[in-house]
């Protein structure tokens with residue numbers, strides 16, 4: 001499985017790139033996601049912390065689409081779940097953390113740009129709530145950010161390798177809620193297909209691989225996945 005923003009929109013988390021996306025409507029939001037602006041400009045960091053504080057993801061619950069992937073794992077049919085999402089809704093829904101390959105990291109942890117320390121994001125958000133506008137690392141004084149891959153930041157090679165390997169081992173590859181336009185992760189589709197996997201694309205908008213897929217569904221993800229994969233009781 002490969003999932004992108006589209007699986008979380010029915011949980012109330014906006015798609016950053018889609019037609020109604022946060023970046024499409026607010027270019028300043030894109031600046032906050034760029035590591036160069038973030039490290040260089042305290043004003044960008046202050047805005048980012050306020051943004052994190054008010055993220056809809058903190059109250060988001062997994063939807064029927066997430067739950068159908070849990071049912072797949074319970075039936076021993078899930079080899080790997082590669083996700084571009086940073087919301088951890090797959091793990092909250094009940095997928096094993098070992099199955100989930102988070103290629104863009106997680107917003108539920110922070111990391112220190114100075115010493116690399118990581119910890120729960122809520123601990124830093126508590127400091128922001130208490131009045132610190134741009135909290136720094138308590139150990140080394142370094143700049144803190146969410147443990148996500150910002151624009152301009154390198155992906156983690158070990159994580160990407162694992163995703164590519166898993167794609168090559170699939171006998172069925174589902175791409176769910178992603179435009180399949182950003183490499184290297186879009187390449188998982190090609191690797192799976194080249195290795196002989198059947199491929200299914202579920203996405204509201206067309207993708208560059210629709211012609212090559214065995215099946216393409218533009219339907220609602222939270223309705224379609226339970227229909228084709230089954231659903232899990234909470």
Ligand SMILES: [Zn+2]
Pocket residue numbers: 112113114115116117137138139140141142
């Ligand atoms: Zn540090």
